[in-house]
Amino acid sequence: MWLMMSSTLVFAIVVVGGVTRLTESGLSITEWRPITGVLPPLSEAEWEAEFDKYKKTPEFKMLNSGATLSDFKFIFSMEWGHRLLGRLLGVAFVGPLVYFGIRRKISRSQFAQLFGLGTLIGAQGALGWYMVQSGLDEALLENPGAVPRVSQYRLAAHLGMALALYAGMFTTGLAVIKDWRFSRGGQWSGTELSKSIGRLLLKPEVRTFKRQAWGLTGLVFLTALSGAFVAGLDAGLLYNEFPLMGGRLAPPADELFSPAYAKSGDKSDLWWRNIFENPTTVQFDHRVLATATYFSTLLLWASSRRSALTAVLPPATRIAVTAAFAMANAQVLLGISTLLYLVPVPLAAAHQAGSVMLLSAMLHVLVTLRRPGSAAKLWRDALHRVKQTGGANQNLNAIAVGKKA
DSSP, X not given: OHHHHHHHHHHHHHHHHXXXXXXXXXXXXXXXXXXXXXXXXXXXXXXXXXXXXXHTSHHHHHTOTTXXXXXXXXXXXXXXXXXXXXXXXXXXXXXXHHHHHHTTOSOHHHHHHHHHHHHHHHHHHHHHHHHHHHHHOGGGGGSTTOOOOOOHHHHHHHHHHHHHHHHHHHHHHHHXXXXXXXXXXXXXXXXXXXXXXXXXXXXXXXXXXXXXXXXXXXXXXXXHHXXXXXXXXXXXXXXXXXXXXXXXXXXXXXXXXXXXXXXXXXXXXXXXXXXHHOHHHHHHHHHHHHHHHHHHHHHHXXXXXXXXXXXXXXXXXXXHHHHHHHHHHHHHHHHHHHHHTTOOHHHHHHHHHHHHHHHHHHHHHXXXXXXXXXXXXXXXXXXXXXXXXXXXXXXXXXXXXXXXX
16 A cells, blocks of 8 residues: 555646646746755745745746736745655655565565665656756746746656656556455456466467557557657647647648758758657647557457457456546547647646556556466465365364264
């Protein structure tokens, strides 16, 4: 439960981070103070001091020069809440991990794996500040047409690391729970015969299905990352229609690959810069990836309903794939609604949460296709032997009582 609670905290941080970006609150705190920054301003004088620091930023000078102290308090509180959740995650994860390590409640390999996740939490905090710095750069004031916002590259890296951290905690926690239930005599992925699980997962049809599930999970992750580029460039405010873009399936080629975004003299960076820096191309790419994700989920679900696979897939896997397809439908509806209604904060936040939920659903599919852990199998066998021994002893006692009678 500790790992599942930690992954839930990461989920909340991702969603709150999205809201922070949508409300343009991320550049309101101009310093990184991991320890002392846990407390917000407590007096009017402290609020004024923080506001004065914000007034020196490019965002205030170029966009928010008319902001009042009350306006600043709102955006500051949003960013402070996001950072506070990050600190809470660090304490909630690292504290129990140290305890379990000292008390030897977990194996060395498990401790090393979880220690890596703990290190990732610290790296994520540092990466978050590195991202914020890109929006505080004074050079933005010298570039005509520049918009004071964080680098979309750093934003995508920040989200990608958060999703990797979430995936690590979620899958490890889910696997531990399933192993625990199995060790106490429960089913494995809905399969009664524990000894047949290994043979079942080695069947060619199941192995092919698992590879497809891995590929789809990677596609879900990639689509979520492309969403970070959409958010970083405010690309969702363009072409607010679906499925067409300006009355056609794709914008004109000269708009998708505009020479204006190339920075090298020979235009050799034309393609990749448009892919990552042109808002029109970024939105188009996200549409393509999202569409590919949806239809891939549909195909995976449809294949799980085929009689050949139904006969060999674990029941829990079939249920998990159905849940993933249901989540894909919800996510598509959220994405289209967010686009059509010009990215309102509630819809956009729900869409970002939906991406994590879809990733969770696919990770669950993969967990149902793994074998029980060695420790879980040993513990289950030991309990089985104890029950058998207990039953044999009861029979002997009954025979002895009968002879005495």
